[in-house]
Amino acid sequence: MKRLLTSVALAALLAACASSPTSPFAYTAPTQQPEGSSGFTPKPGWATTQFAVAAANPLATDAGYQILKAGGSAIDAAIAVQMVLTLVEPQSSGIGGGAFLLHSNGRAVEAFDGRETAPAAADEKLFLGADGKPIPFYEGVVGGRSVGTPGTVRMLEMAHQQYGKLPWAQLFAPAIELADNGFKVSARLNTLLKDEKYLKNDPTAAAYFYKADGTPVDAGATLRNPALADVLRQIASKGSNALLTGTVAQAIVTKVQGHAGNPGKLALSDLASYQARKRDPICSDYSANAQAYRLCGMPPPSSGAIAIGQILGILNNTPAATLGLVTGMGGVPGTTGATPSADWLHLYTEASRLAFADRAQYLGDPDFVQPPGGSWMSLLAPGYLSERAKLIQVTGPSMKTAKPGVPGEVRTAYAPMPDQIEHGTSHISIVDSFGNAIAMTTTIEDQFGSRLMTDGGTGKAGGFLLNNELTDFSFAPVDTEGKPVANRVQAGKRPRSSMAPTLVFDKNTNQLVMSGGSPGGALIIHFTAKTIYGVLNWGLMPQQAIDLPNFASLNGPTLLEEKRFAPATVEALRARGAEVREQAMTSGLQAITRGQAHGMPLWLGGADPRREGLVMGD
Template identity: 70%
Template sequence: MMRRGALRWSALAAAALAASAYLAGCAGALPPGDTAPAQPEAASGYVDKPGWTGSRFAVAAANPLAAQAGYQILKAGGSAIDAAVAVQMVLALVEPQSSGLGGGAFLLYFDGRQVEAFDGRETAPAAASEKLFLGANGKPLPFYDAVVGGRAVGVPGAVRMLEMAHRQHGRLPWATLFQPAIRLAEDGFAVSARLHSLLENDKYLKNDPVAAAYFYNADGSPRAVGYTLRNPALAQVLKKIAASGSKGLMEGDVAQAIVDKVRQHPANPGQLTLADLAGYRAKKREPLCSDYTVRTRDYRICGFPPPSSGAIAVAQILGILNRTNAATLALQHGLPSAQWLHLYTEASRLAFADRAQYVADPDFVPPPAGSWTSLLAPGYLARRARLIDQRPDAPAMKAVSAGVPGAVQTSYAPMPAQPEHGTSHISIVDAYGNALAMTTTIEDAFGARQMVSPNAALSGGFLLNNELTDFSFAPTDAQGRPVANRVQPGKRPRSSMAPTLVFDKADGQLVMSTGSSGGALIIHDVAKTLYGVLDWGLSPQQAIALPNFASLGGPLLLEQNRFPAATVSALRARGHEVQEHALTSGLQAIQSGKVGGKPQLLGGADPRREGVVLGE
């Protein structure tokens, strides 16, 4: 894949080249050919990225070593699904704070004809109750009292989901896809500046003896940048999964080690059992697709349905904006104007009110008006848009409540605001016309801060999720009405992950694959990127690099030092509570099209993270 502006990309290009040289050794294993929400991960700098172009295939991932593993699989004739498996396994090693074997994922897959949605979201153990996160006083626990330990660990689903997808769409043998990660785990990888920074800032990880011995020196300092970190315990687990599929993780000695880690935590044990692990089932769901028109071109935007709120919220934001005069507002000096940000913020507040009221696991909670698409119906979005005052100096809405898309009002209580945390995103287009968007997570940075090592004689292992904290800590409101997203046995917690595939509605051709990390802010990061590419005509890299902005229903959050003071002042004058913070998104995107009748792929990766796009 050709790179634009390669001189500005020297540091990460060097990392990718080093990864390429390392992974070439794996070739023999391949066949021929404050009131603001807490940020999911701490900021670790901003490095301009040039964007990438290619024509045959591309993989965008949050770490150069992971992207390189995907590239090697695609180069060897693998499908997008094959590459995603390889990327995920390397991410489990090199980006352990964000995803891994102990977490879950949502995957959208396009096989050239249709879109499929593979649900690998974690589930609550069979013994969990709706009072899981209530203290002895009956009130919700402080967030990190719930996170750290075994209490919040859900049944991991990513590996079983990838196995399901591979059985249907894989081209290379399952075991082949694990070779890059196994080699890296055994031989080691250099600790990056980002991983070092996150280890240095974390307050809880070193309290776990296994994690402390792996990530930290004897004096408690994190492994230095450039330190060769080897993980033979993870390599052993990867070999088991490569040989026997997801049973290598969900049954046998690895499963027993997971259960022991959860149930034997000295201060905050959980309820996970061997039966929970063995009984986990990945699901196929109907993707949630909606139409979006920009001037004379009609798009079809497909995302992940509940238990994710991502696709609904993104589609609502874009659909409400499309029913205002936002389309007349061009970028000013390359940045969104105060008026556009006002309209966007109001649209997002309306979307988040619906999200809090309605969205939860569809196996437990029925959709309003009998269908999730009721929240995206043109008439409903038009009614919501009419609540926004579009005058140039109009004040912000004082209060925002959920709408009523059907004739019958819900009996559920809106979910109170609480933190949501980290993830990693992968976008891939292969040489066969297939594409995917996959967002993968262990929730908070470093998850539950519990590292599982089935073999005590080996260093390292893998981290467990704290995904159950995505449920509402409070099961009911003051009136006793249940919250839709409360804890229930076997239930999947609501998510904000928003893997997205965009198509030209006229001919069904792929336009873009995108997604992001970032907890609830994922919704805004994806909406920004879609709007930037589809409405403002930016390249994926330009759209990703736009300043971040968000509202979760309350204050308007702006990326620190990225907006002019006049813009901030204008928004505050209209009554918006503006807060400026480092908003650490983790966007990836690949745009597909043609130039001069020839295929072209444009790739972009977030300058706030380590990600790259590789391909040909």
């Protein structure tokens, strides 16, 4: 396959990346603000030698880059990136939402949980109508009912206290300056605003995102957000308490409880008492091309690491490793045109059905849900995955829908969660010059969250969007027999997530190999697994792995990214009995991998051509 960088280009890049002394941090807003459009815009791939930051918007990436350049840590850069994303990518994440962050200091991996929580006044009937049946999905999403206690800022504060190098307040300078002086609206944000159905119903959001004639702010127009700038100044000065107590917290609660048609239960006490959690990561062994790796991700309430570990582990018990990519079978301009074969896709989607059956049955907030067999690792036990793989007919028909397995000696009393929509999110990967690395996936859930925007009590234009994270809970609390669903709503509980920030290590040396992740709802698991497999099994650079067409199964139809697979591939899968659906699958992958050229180490970065992300570093 075509390599992204020639040896001549690499040599020139390495020369340009010679070490330079760090300087005191003083943010400089870029004079040009490049934005990629929605659709598919080919990305070149990047290489650096000292540090790298990959994020979903060029302005956010640049903010992280400037922090690293000034001697900041990966955590410092992640904070600056997230604050800018709150401003420039408001549809996906922000201070009104939650996040999972995985951190490595070169010796140990730690998992920081900033997932939103259900209000103390919420119960399992939260999303049931007067008839006792689950309400339609968007009746739950839009309004105050869906808003959980935001956790991103408090989680980042916890991580900064342990791994920050620059002062907390300095990390807010990029976002504050851009909010005060304005940023250029990206084509992607403009496109999403055009298609958005509910945001105009909120007066604060309508005044900020739309013009007087009801059309969205133009792509390329300068948009200022003085309300957000003021809120960020307060957080910079007083920490997370400035968001979760006082004037800003009161504004959040008033917005949530005061929604005319769909009020929520979030209270000041929920905000003030929110606690970020540090958890033990989920790490599992994986082998590819005779190399031993260690895959580390978030434990429950995330389902990402377990599902990815199951899919890849089950695949390793099939002939999948003998099947390479097939070239010349589709693709789009700027890519290699390579795709997985129908035989490999059959094995992958069958493994996915098995993993997603277990996900629906077992996974939920560990403070409320007991793992099968007493340990979440029971779901990743080699013997269990080997037995699950035996259910796949390698040359035979698709199982279409899998049933959950029994991974431990203790059987669960939970009912499987019914299928439900999942959306939203953004991903950040960073490696710094001190040996630290992060993978952070951050979200407000659906596009534009609950469609509620608060000015934080500032009385100024703009503000920030509130999440709709509670709709990640099962709307139906029990099955038809009255058996409870593990991921049902309960007071103080964190909803199950698909977010899958991942760090990959060489098992023998403990050296970081990769940081990666993606937005995309339940498809996050597949987007991330695809990239890991492409890098480790097929030897691709991260940009090449990200560029590969997307594919998935959520324990139902086989999903293929539209216009990316040859008709023969689609028909071969249908011939095995799979229901195949070709559809848009808009991942937002970011990945950084360790590489080497001319005897010198370097970082290789990739950003998803389906969105506007960028990689920067020295």
